[in-house]
Amino acid sequence: MDMPGERDETRDIEDRLAAILGRLTAANEMVRADADLHGDSFGAIGLTSVDYLEFILNVEAELGIDIPDEALMDPALASVRQWAAYLARHRDELATPLVGASFAG
Numbered sequence: 599m600d601m602p603g604e605r606d607e608t609r610d611i612e613d614r615l616a617a618i619l620g621r622l623t624a625a626n627e628m629v630r631a632d633a634d635l636h637g638d639s640f641g642a643i644g645l646t647s648v649d650y651l652e653f654i655l656n657v658e659a660e661l662g663i664d665i666p667d668e669a670l671m672d673p674a675l676a677s678v679r680q681w682a683a684y685l686a687r688h689r690d691e692l693a694t695p696l697v698g699a700s701f702a703g
Contacts, residue, residue, distance in 0.1 A: 607686050608682050608683055608686040609682075611661075611682040611685050611686055612636055612678055612679055612682035614660070614661070615657060615678045615681055615682055615685075616635040616636050616678050618653065618656050618657055618660060619635050619643075619653055619678055620635055621656075622649065622652055622653055622656065623635070623643070623644075623645070623649070626644070626649065628644045628646070629643055629644040629645070630642075630643060630644055635678055636677070636678050636679050637677055637678070637679050638677060639676040639677050640653075640676060640677065641676070651670075654670060657681070657685075661685070662693065662694055663685070663692040663693055663694060664692060664694050665692060666692075669684065672684075
């Protein structure tokens with residue numbers, strides 16, 4: 599069972615990921631205007647594989663983490679909400695030695 603602090607952390611990460619995705623999709627006419635950047639799958643939003651990789655690269659850079667290749671290809675990680683939960687669960691192991699502190703906040 600999730601503790602309240604864990605839910606808050608996951609929600610904070612989710613908000614950060616949605617903001618990254620929002621910046622990347624702002625000028626993309628292929629992305630649905632009514633897309634729920636938190637809960638809709640990346641495919642439903644209209645992201646291409648290139649858009650998805652750009653999103654992941656921006657997440658790694660902004661959060662100071664290194665996402666393993668197997669996570670990139672995991673079909674269960676199909677939305678910002680699912681990615682946020684994954685990142686919260688694996689926070690310590692994903693932090694990069696030099697910039698991992700930025701993931702804290």
